[in-house]
Structures are given as structure tokens and as C-alpha cells.
Amino acid sequence: MKTKLLITALTCGCTVTIAQQQTANRPTVVAGFPVNYHEDSVGTYTLPELLKTQDGKPVVTAGQWTGKRRPELLRLVEENQFGKMPPRPQNLTFHVFDKDTPAFNGKAVRKQVTVYFTKDTSDHKMNLLIYLPAKAAKPVPLLLNISFAAYNQIVDDPGLRIGEIWNKEGKKVKADKPTPFGKLNVEQFLDAGFGFATVYYGDIEPDFKEGLQYGIRKTYLKPGQQEPAANEWGAITAWAWGLSRAMDYFETDRRIDSKHVALQGASRLGKTVLWAGIRDPRFKMVIASISGEGGAALSRRNYGETIRHISDPSRYLYQFAPNYHTWAEKVNEMPIDAHMLVALMAPRPLLLQTGSTDYWSDPKGEFLSAVAAAPVYRLFGKTAPSASAMMPAPDDTSLLMNDLGYYMHEGGHTVLPEDWKLFIKYMEKHL
Template structure:
């Protein structure tokens, strides 16, 4: 990537940190289970498999496989609106599920880079400026409704068509939603309508958690963009924080105990519940999940006043994951952007992702402001460093 100039329209005093509680140090992603240190780049895949067991299977449960069969039904092709819709039908044996995929296309008939987003159920899909932010820049926006794969109910239980299809796996709702991202890539390949060398995953909040997990699972995603994904996404389990936001309100970050209060344990795998109130004992944190995306491009977009999403924890795990990116000689492929405002997925967030896609496709400059923080830097909660790559 091109060198970026760190500029932004806020300073480090925008958000006042009132509490910064660290439950334990971030575990070392370079330390093998047997206690030896990773030393060479060629060893990474072995260590990566160990990280997978923790950041994926412990956090989200064992994941469902690719379907045994899949077919696509064309529902509507609207050339005037540049919008096509399809139904994806996939399954195993004689059982299947289906969900809708909508494709918003740029003008023309080229194969365009594509952003896959599972938030067809979310309100910003009804904002034309959100869609146009992609299509006006030559990028296809591919939306699917993750709630057709597993319902988004709070309080809820682990249920839905995908769970009924793969009863022998322990994946939670986020894992089910992540599965949908990969099926959309499958569908784009079958339809032959996208540039398969530049596929990005994106999503907001719980959809951002699913996008990040999907990116860790599927290396066909060249770019992964969780937006405001917080706990179980880009945040940090072992940091609890309080801060005064832009409006002067004092707020706190989400904790594992909130999963019980809001009835969302079903988002995760069955092992996570035991760490409620003792997150400091977790053998992983979200820098492990981010490391599973490396060396591919990870673009985290966050808002300054989204205290619930643990903005310090997001920065801490991004800094820790950068050590892995540095080890893999891809440090510039991890970017963290903050903007003013609250918990939304805005055009300003989209512009950051679009700039990265355009940089990859045609060398345009990447958006400025990566790693410019709206709060004063806190101490890093780890002491290990990237091993010297021999």
C-alpha cells in the first residue's frame, strides 16, 4: 500500500478515559502450545492452527462445513435500478436451506470488485447514499439477510435452519451468519459477475462480528472490514473501560456478564459462558482472531463515542495483531480508523473501505487517518514482540 499521512479532524482529547481496567496481559500469539517460540515465517501455519482452536472453536464453536450442494435461483434482474436478486439454496443429503442475496451493481458490464455484507436486515440498506458510496466508485455491493440462516432474536437461543442442518457442530449464531458470507462468494463465482481477486467482507455491529469471523475462516476474502464489532469482534475481553463521550455522557464497555443480561450467549460457542466474570483467564483474545486474517487486509472502522464497543480494547488488540502482520511482512495491511459519532455504519466508514479497495485495484491513495486516536494512548497490555523473522 501507499504510505499514509495520519490526519483527522479530531484530537486525542475528544474522548476522556475515566477507567482502564486490565484483567490480564494479552496472550502471546507467537508462543506454541508446547512452550516453544515461533521463529520462522514458515512455522506460521502450524501456529495459526493452534490459534484457530481458541479464537474460532472456543469462541464461536465448531464451524459448519461447505454445503454438499448449492444452486442459485434468479429472482429479479432490474437493469434500470442496477439491482439483481437471487435465492441461494444449499444443503446436505436431502435437506437444504435458502436465503436471499441482492446485488447492487455499478454502471457497465465489467466484473467488479465486490463487498459482501450480511446486513440486508439492517436499516442502512434503505439509504441510497450508502449503496451509492460503493457503486459510484465501481464496486459491487452484495447483501444477504443473515437472519434467514439463523434468527437474530434477543433474548434468543441457538436455533435456525443452519443449526438444523448441521446438528453435530457446536457453532453459535455468529458462526451461522459467517457461513453465509462464504456461500455468497460461492454464488458470485458460479454467476461469474464479480472480480474474484478482490472480494471484501463487511458488516456492522453483530454483523461486523460475523464479517470478521468469516474473514478469518475464508481466505478468498482479500479484505475484511468489521465495523463497530465490539466484544466478540474487534474489541477485547480482558479490558473493561469507562469514558466520557462527545456528548458528555459517561458510558462503559460491554462485558461477558452482559451476554446473560441481554440473552445473547447463543451468539457464541458453548465454552464461552464459563468465562463470565473471569475474562482474564481466557487463553485468547481478539488479536488472535485478527491474526487469522493476516497477511490479508484488515480494515477496522470504529466511532469515537461507541464506548460500549470498547474503543481502547479495539486499539489494543489491533496493536497486538500488528505484531503478527509485521512478522508476516504485511504490517501496512492492518488499518484502524476512528471517526466522530456513535454506533452506526456510515458513508464515512464506507469511504475508508472503498479507498482500500481502490488502492488495491488501481493504486489510488488509501484514506488518511489510520491509527489516529480520539483518546489519549494507554499503556500496551502485552510485553512480547514480533520475533525476528529468520
């Protein structure tokens, strides 16, 4: 097997590294619940009806989907999984503290922007890094990435402000040390005519159970309320909300084609970009990498991580609406499943990227989800996997370029350097 970049528990949402996942030492019990990795033990299930309204009427046109069925499903996902999010804040402001600075030997212009979520600019703010092709004669489309690291840690550019990150002890510290994630080649996007932007998810909301007291969600609690209500936003929805605030800035920048912005994130941030794209139709495209349970993988498949594992209070319940936990022991009764999340992106381009040995995230579950969601894409005349499609082999790109695309690299829970090249090809065709 080819050598692959290994990513630790920070991205995989589990207690083992990918190196362990690629051996026989996969976790067999997580949060006190057994983990299944055998196809003959996934159980039997029936997915909830995608093309039938709640009053039992069939959906046979794109108009019926857009006008009736999609709003129904959106409400169900809000109530049962991710929670409701507030609108754009009234006091949202932007400070461009680095404007059109030459970067990468003149290939790009760089912008660094602070997005203030509240009137009090001392807290609740997000730093946004943007690179645009220097020679572009008109507004450019771009990819917005949400990252596990501060942007100065993932981009090799000495002109970047040193950010802050949350450490394992739940403290904010200076982001002046290397991370396990390595550096990202930004110039490949510029060479293809795209801009590139990135934000650190911890600027919006910390990624730990007690993070509520520090993040943006705290500012929306009602008097006397100690935590969000059962159908209100978890951390994933907070991160998605923050991405929409980045889009608010893009709409003010004449050098950015805000009608053609793609989103990309991995693991829990793959779930985030999928939900952000669903909730905010201003985003033209989503590339959801290794999103797994709670993302593109079918929850009704008892394979790898399940709702019981991910929503347990000892693990990641804070990332979801509290209601999500109530389905842990009765997943087959849940009114939604991942194929509905996938379908809610239609007709906009959606690429699901997975890994062949990422058993915890269930790459087959993501493929089956795409197949089940495909009829909605076809209502709009878009390309998607057929009902008879076979799951592609690792590194097979045969389904990659569909409007509803699927690609599985050989390897585990990560985004590989060669994956980014394929993302750019996907963007060139659909963005």
C-alpha cells in the first residue's frame, strides 16, 4: 500500500489514529457501545421516503421538490440533527487589515479580514484569509476551506498574522507551532484561476463540551438559559453559521465572484460544509470530505461510527442539537437519514470524498447515500450515480465528475495532496 498521510484523533472524531484503523486494531468498543466492521452485520433497514411529502403525495418534478419537499426536510433536519441557527447578526462588521498585498512572488494578492460577529469587537470574531490570482481581469470564483488549524499554520506565507487556537486543555494559545496537518499548496488554486480562502473553526466555536461558554452560541442564549434548547444549534451549526458570515464578506468584495463559491471541509468539518451548503444556497458547491456519521454516511447502517457513538454525552453531543441523541437507540424510527442531507444540496454540485480504509466513517455508507439521493438530482436533469452503480474501487474516478460526485482514495481518514488536484478538476467543470 502507498504511504499515506496520517491524521490523529482531532479530525477523525475517535480515540485512535488512522494508523491503528488501517490494522486489525480498530476500536471495537467506543463510549461503551460495540462497533461493527462487517457487512453481514449491518442489519436490515428501510430508508425514509425521499420523494414523498409528509401528507403522502409523490414528488415528481423539480418544482415540487423545491417548493414543498425540500422545506419539509430542512425543518426535520434542523429539529432532529443539527438544530436551528440564527440569521445574520445586525452588528456584523468587517475589518480588512491586510488589503491586496502581493504574495507568492506576485502570483496572488492576499487579504486578511477580521469578521466581527458582535458589536463588542474584543471577542467573537473570526479571521479570514483570502488569496486571489493577481492577474485576474474580473471577479474570481474561490474555494472556502474550514480548517482545524489557524491559517498561518497551514499556509506557507511569512506575511500572515499569527492566530490563536484552542489547546487540549481548553485554553486559547498562540498558534506559533507546527501542526500534524502540514501545509496546503495554495498556488495550485491560483494556477487554475481560482481564489482560495480559509478560516479556523475554533474562531467561531471551540470544539469541546464546555466550549459553549466561550463560543458564539453563548451570545444567543435567552436570559436564564444555560444551554441551547433541544432543537437549537450545536457546534456544527455554529461553524456552518460562521461560514455564512464569510460569505457575507465575499459579497462586499468586488474582486470575488460571490455567486461561485465552493466549500470544503473534512471529518466533522465535512459535516459542517454539507450543512452550511444546505442552509445557505448562496454557496454554489460543496466538497464534503470523509464526513461519515452525521454527514453523508447512512445512519441506519450499523457500520463503524453510529449515532450512539457520536452523540453520546461523553463524546460529541455538543456538536448536534440535543434532540439527535434521542435517536441513538431507535435509529430506524428517525424521520431522516443521510441520503436526505445529500439530496438537500440538489441541484448544486456536491462531491463526497472518502477513504477506502476509513472504516470508522463508512465509505460504503456514503456511496449508498449518494445512490439513494440521486433521484432528486435527476429531477433537475443533473448527473448522479445510477441505481445499478457499483461502488468504485479505490482511486477510481468514474463517478467523480457527476454533479453528485463520489470519490474514494486508497487510504484512510484524510485529504491527500492528490485529492486536492481532483477537487480542482471538479471545480473547473462545475464551478
